[in-house]
Amino acid sequence: PGHKSLAGSASNIITLHSLTKFYAIPGLRLGYGVFPDTIAVKLQKILPPWTVNSLAQKVGERALADVKYQDQTRKVWIENSEVFRKALSNFNDLHIFPSDANFFLIKLNDKKLTVADLKLQLANKNILIRDCLNYQGLGKDFFRIAVRSQKENTLFCDALSQILSVRTIRKTFKKTPAIMFQGTSSNAGKSILTAALCRILLQDGIRVAPFKAQNMSLNSFVTIDGLEMGRAQVVQAQAARLDPDVLMNPILLKPNSDTGSQIIVRGKPLGNMSVMDYVSYKKEAMSIVSECYDELASKYDVVILEGAGSPGEVNLKSHDIVNMRMARHAESPVILVGDIDRGGVYASFVGHMEVLNQWERDLIAGFLVNRFRGKQELLQDA
Numbered sequence: 001p002g003h004k005s006l007a008g009s010a011s012n013i014i015t016l017h018s019l020t021k022f023y024a025i026p027g028l029r030l031g032y033g034v035f036p037d038t039i040a041v042k043l044q045k046i047l048p049p050w051t052v053n054s055l056a057q058k059v060g061e062r063a064l065a066d067v068k069y070q071d072q073t074r075k076v077w078i079e080n081s082e083v084f085r086k087a088l089s090n091f092n093d094l095h096i097f098p099s100d101a102n103f104f105l106i107k108l109n110d111k112k113l114t115v116a117d118l119k120l121q122l123a124n125k126n127i128l129i130r131d132c133l134n135y136q137g138l139g140k141d142f143f144r145i146a147v148r149s150q151k152e153n154t155l156f157c158d159a160l161s162q163i164l165s166v167r168t169i170r171k172t173f174k175k176t177p178a179i180m181f182q183g184t185s186s187n188a189g190k191s192i193l194t195a196a197l198c199r200i201l202l203q204d205g206i207r208v209a210p211f212k213a214q215n216m217s218l219n220s221f222v223t224i225d226g227l228e229m230g231r232a233q234v235v236q237a238q239a240a241r242l243d244p245d246v247l248m249n250p251i252l253l254k255p256n257s258d259t260g261s262q263i264i265v266r267g268k269p270l271g272n273m274s275v276m277d278y279v280s281y282k283k284e285a286m287s288i289v290s291e292c293y294d295e296l297a298s299k300y301d302v303v304i305l306e307g308a309g310s311p312g313e314v315n316l317k318s319h320d321i322v323n324m325r326m327a328r329h330a331e332s333p334v335i336l337v338g339d340i341d342r343g344g345v346y347a348s349f350v351g352h353m354e355v356l357n358q359w360e361r362d363l364i365a366g367f368l369v370n371r372f373r374g375k376q377e378l379l380q381d382a
Helices: 037-046 054-065 067-088 115-123 150-161 190-203 231-239 275-297 324-330 345-355 358-363
Strands: 015-018 031-034 094-096 103-108 142-146 178-183 208-211 214-216 220-222 228-230 251-257 260-265 268-274 302-306 334-339 364-370
Touching (some): 067 094, 067 150, 178 324, 208 231, 228 231, 251 275, 324 358, 358 364
Parallel strands (some): 178 302, 178 334
Antiparallel strands (some): 251 260
16 A cells, blocks of 8 residues: 555566455456566467356456455554554564564564464464464564454454564554444434433443544534534533533534535534535544544443444545444444434335445344334334
């Protein structure tokens, strides 16, 4: 990521590329090479007529054309890799080498423990590492570990901490417990459910705070510090018996036309933006809401997050800062809320799961049918 590919850049460079790991298609054993024209012509003359089956070829063509997936995968990998590297650096006996690949090369400096011993102990916890015994120039003190999802990386570090000595772990790596309500539409009941759960947890003696990365409303609230935030988060804060804090709603959009809004960031006006101007600003906005969430979460036992609109709006997902990307940052499971009064609530649940990416589906922990009245038996299978 961030480096220019050498493929096809000079007449004396040949590059070979595997698709199996990047696209998770190991069964197809698919790859390609980029060769100078003169070498490509000679290779074509000696290759067998059926080097790739038709199914694998079609998959490969579609995969290489999916630029959006490529960009999103690199972006997620960069985020996860940096967090993982910082967590690994907390272990006294590990030396982590810089990496631009989707894995880290690590040297174990523990005189009492070998990589073979470490590999066995981790295997007993259902975690596999790659020892580098057969790597020329490395040897028995080196191993490799892949960068995976933040949840899996955290599980690896937790397992490693039971084996190796650890410095003081940064609090930012292990997230504050959280849960998030997202809806199949606006007005599905997310705000009320968030407020209700805040009060329930408070009554159970848990220090809880609400959070919504971005809200849209003309009906704002002014805090005792003279800062603006959405009133829904004020009600939620009151449910948790907290003073409203702009950290609970770092970005507020106040519409001032059909295609624009005044943008309030951390309680202060940033300026007026059109829809496309705000889309361009969202990369910076994601960084701001993430910082606000981390600061808020560090003060409480639990955070209840609220999404906005619907995570199934495929036209908005690429620049989302309030739904699934926020849930991933918070490492929060998601409850998908549907309003049965609108009709078609189950079809809406199914439809949402169909348009979500796999990593988004993995975050869904359950479904909540809101505003149901009547006999519970009516919710059973026909």
